[in-house]
Amino acid sequence: MKATAGVDWCEVVDALAEKHDRKPHALMGILQDLQMEYGHVCPDAQIEVALALGISPTHVSDVISFYHFLCSEPKGQYVVWLCQTISCDMADKDQIAKALSDELGISFGETTGDGLFTLEYTNCMGMCDQAPAMLVNDEVHVSLTPDSAREIIAGYRREGGLG
Numbered sequence: 618m619k620a621t622a623g624v625d626w627c628e629v630v631d632a633l634a635e636k637h638d639r640k641p642h643a644l645m646g647i648l649q650d651l652q653m654e655y656g657h658v659c660p661d662a663q664i665e666v667a668l669a670l671g672i673s674p675t676h677v678s679d680v681i682s683f684y685h686f687l688c689s690e691p692k693g694q695y696v697v698w699l700c701q702t703i704s705c706d707m708a709d710k711d712q713i714a715k716a717l718s719d720e721l722g723i724s725f726g727e728t729t730g731d732g733l734f735t736l737e738y739t740n741c742m743g744m745c746d747q748a749p750a751m752l753v754n755d756e757v758h759v760s761l762t763p764d765s766a767r768e769i770i771a772g773y774r775r776e777g778g779l780g
């Protein structure tokens with residue numbers, strides 16, 4: 618992932634607008650490319666995207682907020698998405714949330730100091746029959762218990778070299 622310090626967002630976005638088309642329908646393609654390259658789409662980049670496509674910066678930031686795979690701030694190496702929708706909620710999602718939060722020492726919406734984990738809520742991901750469920754990056758974990766949630770985190774910690 619590339620660092621963002623000193624990046625000329627006007628130049629970067631201009632090249633992406635050339636690649637994807639300089640029209641509003643190119644928005645998702647440009648945002649996905651920025652997310653892949655830099656791990657997030659910072660506010661300065663968002664403004665340049667809005668200018669390049671002739672759309673409002675608010676629209677750009679609304680789109681980023683809507684899609685869980687886009688973000689405006691850097692996230693951890695592992696992003697833990699706990700489902701908060703009704704089936705998972707009724708299957709004691711709050712206990713899983715507490716176990717994850719205790720294990721990682723952070724609240725939802727935060728990233729651990731070592732940059733390894735970010736904790737987020739998400740909405741239904743279609744695994745309601747195996748609730749409660751969570752995603753870690755693109756891996757699904759289902760039928761969670763507080764213990765299994767802690768073990769899953771420990772596994773990623775080992776994989777990330779901190780276990």
Ligand code: FES
Nearest residue numbers: 700705741744745
């Ligand atoms: S409600 Fe959680 S996966 Fe559907």
